[in-house]
Amino acid sequence: MDPQDHERFEDFVDARWSALLRLANLLTGGDRHEAEDLVQIALMKALGRWRHIDDPEGYVRKVMYRQQISRWRLRRPHREATFAALPEDQGVADGTAAADLRITVGQALARLTARQRTMLVLRYFEDLSETEVAGVLGCSVGTVRSTTHRSLARLRSLAPELAAPAQAAVAAPSHTLPKGAHT
Structure with missing residues (x-):
C-alpha cells in the first residue's frame, strides 16, 4: 500500500x-x-x-x-439473555425521555435473536428497502418481509414498555422508533 x-x-x-x-x-x-x-x-x-x-x-x-x-x-442454538423489568414510571419530566427510549429500544433489540436484530437494524435504522436488505443478506424479499414482521411482533411482546412511546410517536412522529413499530 x-x-x-x-x-x-x-x-x-x-x-x-x-x-x-x-x-x-x-x-x-x-x-x-x-x-x-x-x-x-x-x-x-x-x-x-x-x-x-x-x-x-x-x-x-x-x-x-x-x-x-x-x-x-x-451461534445456533441461541440462548436468550434476560433482563430485569424496567421501572413503571417512565414519564420523567427532566428531558431524558429520548435517552430512556434509546436505552429501552437497545435493550429490547438485545433480547432478539441476531437474525431478527440484524433484519430490523438494516430495515429501520439503516433505512434500507426490503429489496436492498434481501440483496445484502442474500435472501428473498419475502423472507425479509416475514422475518421483519415476526421480529417486530416479538419485539412488541418482549418489550411492552415500548407501547406507550410508540403511541406518542403516532401523534408526533420521531426517527427513534422503526417504521411500522407503532402499528
Whole structure:
C-alpha cells in the first residue's frame, strides 16, 4: 500500500469510526466488545482491498452485515439473555425521555435473536428497502418481509414498555422508533 492510500484509509477510519461503531453496536445487541471486533474485522478486510474500493463506507458496512450473518449462523442454538423489568414510571419530566427510549429500544433489540436484530437494524435504522436488505443478506424479499414482521411482533411482546412511546410517536412522529413499530 502506498503512503497516499494509507493516508486515505486512516482518514476514512478517523472520520467514520463512530458511525460504524454505532451500527455495529446495534447489530450486536449492545455488546461493545463484539461491536468493536465487528468494525475491526470489516476495516481489516477493507484495508486488503483498499485500492479497488470505490465506496469505502458501503463496502465496510456490507462486510459488517455479512460478518454478522456469519456470526448468527455459527451461534445456533441461541440462548436468550434476560433482563430485569424496567421501572413503571417512565414519564420523567427532566428531558431524558429520548435517552430512556434509546436505552429501552437497545435493550429490547438485545433480547432478539441476531437474525431478527440484524433484519430490523438494516430495515429501520439503516433505512434500507426490503429489496436492498434481501440483496445484502442474500435472501428473498419475502423472507425479509416475514422475518421483519415476526421480529417486530416479538419485539412488541418482549418489550411492552415500548407501547406507550410508540403511541406518542403516532401523534408526533420521531426517527427513534422503526417504521411500522407503532402499528
